[in-house]
Amino acid sequence: MTTLALYNTLTRTKEAFAPIDANNVRMYVCGPTVYDFAHIGNARPVIVFDLLFRLLRHTYGVDHVTYVRNITDVDDKINARALRDFPDLPLNEAIRRVTEKTEKQFLSDASALGSLEPTIQPRATDNIEQMQTLISDLIAKKHAYNASGEVLFDVKSMPEYGQLSGRNLDDNLAGARIAVEAHKKNPADFVLWKQSSASEPGWDSPWGRGRPGWHIECSAMSERYLGQTFDIHGGGLDLIFPHHENEIAQSRCAHGTHAMANVWMHNGFLQVEGQKMSKSLGNFVTINELLETGAMGGRAWIGDVLRLAMLMTHYREPIDFSVSRLEEAESKLRDWQRAARGAELAEGDDPDASVVKELTDDLNFHRASVALDFIAKKANRDEGNAKHCLASTLRFLGFGLDSLLTSEDGWEAPPHIAAAIADRLAALNSKDFAKADTIRNALAEQGIALMDYKDEAGERQTKWEMKR
Numbered sequence: 001m002t003t004l005a006l007y008n009t010l011t012r013t014k015e016a017f018a019p020i021d022a023n024n025v026r027m028y029v030c031g032p033t034v035y036d037f038a039h040i041g042n043a044r045p046v047i048v049f050d051l052l053f054r055l056l057r058h059t060y061g062v063d064h065v066t067y068v069r070n071i072t073d074v075d076d077k078i079n080a081r082a083l084r085d086f087p088d089l090p091l092n093e094a095i096r097r098v099t100e101k102t103e104k105q106f107l108s109d110a111s112a113l114g115s116l117e118p119t120i121q122p123r124a125t126d127n128i129e130q131m132q133t134l135i136s137d138l139i140a141k142k143h144a145y146n147a148s149g150e151v152l153f154d155v156k157s158m159p160e161y162g163q164l165s166g167r168n169l170d171d172n173l174a175g176a177r178i179a180v181e182a183h184k185k186n187p188a189d190f191v192l193w194k195q196s197s198a199s200e201p202g203w204d205s206p207w208g209r210g211r212p213g214w215h216i217e218c219s220a221m222s223e224r225y226l227g228q229t230f231d232i233h234g235g236g237l238d239l240i241f242p243h244h245e246n247e248i249a250q251s252r253c254a255h256g257t258h259a260m261a262n263v264w265m266h267n268g269f270l271q272v273e274g275q276k277m278s279k280s281l282g283n284f285v286t287i288n289e290l291l292e293t294g295a296m297g298g299r300a301w302i303g304d305v306l307r308l309a310m311l312m313t314h315y316r317e318p319i320d321f322s323v324s325r326l327e328e329a330e331s332k333l334r335d336w337q338r339a340a341r342g343a344e345l346a347e348g349d350d351p352d353a354s355v356v357k358e359l360t361d362d363l364n365f366h367r368a369s370v371a372l373d374f375i376a377k378k379a380n381r382d383e384g385n386a387k388h389c390l391a392s393t394l395r396f397l398g399f400g401l402d403s404l405l406t407s408e409d410g411w412e413a414p415p416h417i418a419a420a421i422a423d424r425l426a427a428l429n430s431k432d433f434a435k436a437d438t439i440r441n442a443l444a445e446q447g448i449a450l451m452d453y454k455d456e457a458g459e460r461q462t463k464w465e466m467k468r
Contacts, residue, residue: 004059004360006232007316009240009264010164014362017263019231025056025065026230028222028261030239031121033072034102035081037286038109040306040321041236041270041277047307047398048267048315048363049234050115054396055359058351068225069118070218071106073099073125074201074211091199109287112303112449114398122221124212128203130220131212134254135192143253144192148183151193151207156186158249164264165241190246192216215246222260223251233261237268267315272296273322291451297323300453302463304403305330311365332369334404336394339376341405343391351396352389368397403463417448421462424450428460 004017019025029049032038038046049069056065078095086094111117135151138144143157155161155169162169169188181187191213196202202209212220222230228251235244244264251260272283289295290306309329313319352375358367372393378386391401420439427435440450443464451463 002059002357002360004055005362006263006265007362008262009266015263017231019060020229020262022060023064025060025232026226027053027056027065027067027232027234028218028226028230029067029069029118029233030218030235030243031069031071032102032106033075033077034099034106035075035078036102037288038106039277039284039286040272040290043109043113043287043306044267044270044310044315044319045234045236046110046115047113047310049265050110050113050398051311051359051363051365052232052234052265053116053118054398055356055363058356058396059360066120066226067118068120068122068222070221071103071121071123072214072217073103073123074217075214079200092201095201105288109291112291113287114303114307114400116398120225122225124217124221127217127221127224128212130224131216132193132203132205134216134220134223134250136206137254138192138250141253141256143249145185146207149195149208149210150183150191152184152189153192153246153249153253154185155188155190155249158253160252161249162245164245164248167241167245190215190242192250215243216250218243219247219250219254219260222247223255228255229257229259230261232263232265234265234267237266240266268313268318271318271320274320294454297326300451301326301330302403302451304333304399307398308333312369314366315363330404333399336372336376336390336399337401337403337405339379340387340391340394340401343387343401345388345391345395345401349388349392349395351393355393355397406463417443417464421450421464425460425462 005014006017007014027049029045032042049067053065053067056067078098079091082089082091082094082098086097089097135144138153139146139151142154144151144153146152193205193207193210193212193216195208195210200211202211222233233244233247248260251257271277272285275281275283277283277285285295287306290301291303292300294300305326306329309321309325310319312325312329312332352371354371355368355375358364358371361367372390375386375390375393378384379390394401420443424436424439427433427439443450448464453461453463455461
């Protein structure tokens with residue numbers, strides 16, 4: 001078995017990965033707060049940790065890896081969005097409308113990006129009891145206290161607080177721009193449980209009707225599904241402090257463990273065309289907009305292209321997401337797909353060993369893509385089993401084998417798919433949207449995903465791919 005090396009934010013070194021139990025390798029990644037459609041920055045951890053999930057499954061076996069990615073469906077941002085979007089509905093009903101729509105869109109986006117479903121996708125609202133138990137344990141062990149209706153974590157009770165982020169607590173507090181609230185022992189103490197008004201969502205608890213703080217949610221869900229100490233915890237660089245730092249404090253202090261997770265992994269930040277993404281700059285782009293509209297470059301992009309564009313930069317490095325980058329990824333992927341065209345795969349076909357070896361070095365996708373280029377050249381010369389090897393490796397990496405290929409590439413849709421696409425386009429053009437949806441849904445049941453776009457003349461066209 002090839003040794004897997006991963007960069008650990010906690011130790012700031014690249015280390016050989018040694019799972020606690022090779023028969024049950026466990027990974028937790030912070031998922032979305034479902035108050036708005038996921039933006040392209042949110043796509044990066046979805047793709048990065050899906051690649052790691054695939055690599056772990058290949059290394060240890062599909063049935064020996066557990067991947068948990070949570071859904072945060074209780075949060076003040078959700079409450080605010082619900083009040084804005086559905087002012088005439090009772091708040092709880094409005095919240096349900098927001099979270100159901102947003103979660104459904106996130107899962108659709110993740111699938112379009114070629115990502116496998118995690119093993120478990122728990123919702124925060126299904127784990128309130130576990131959160132309350134964790135809070136009770138922290139209070140009993142003098143790591144938390146009740147003040148003015150809130151339960152707060154006492155950061156001074158944990159001497160190692162700040163180890164993940166490298167922040168010295170005393171220095172941090174001295175220079176912190178934090179309002180010193182009278183009920184807090186220290187300005188950095190953070191909320192575990194807060195009161196809810198009659199109009200806000202809440203649950204009964206020993207500390208009154210209320211709702212959990214953000215950090216306690218992940219501590220409770222990771223413990224429930226992965227145990228008190230597990231192998232890998234992942235997320236974006238922006239989560240190191242305070243979210244992941246506070247998760248560690250809660251979990252370790254409640255359980256008396258040496259670690260919450262042995263390896264902490266974080267993907268780098270994302271910019272759009274050289275600028276920080278923000279709504280004020282007009283460059284805030286959702287995954288759905290990239291897939292469905294001309295949000296970048298005046299055209300829609302398929303999920304495979306977005307996936308490759310993300311992976312072309314090492315996951316720990318900052319990434320500049322641009323139209324030229326998307327075009328580069330599209331060209332590269334089309335070359336690979338052309339070279340793999342016509343390969344027939346079986347369910348258990350393995351990826352190329354040289355590509356896997358490069359990925360075991362902290363997900364070094366750049367070197368893996370160089371190896372793919374080499375295989376593609378051999379496939380174009382029809383050498384040995386290179387075509388089959390390339391196809392199985394692309395599938396392993398989460399890419400479709402024909403998503404960019406057209407009749408110009410010598411790749412025609414099978415007659416029944418071509419006929420269905422033509423019928424659907426005719427229905428759309430005649431504004432018979434019910435019939436168009438029926439055709440799309442029928443194809444989806446066959447594992448065929450459709451992607452609409454406009455050609456250079458502005459006419460509606462449709463691409464198709466097999467779902468992975």
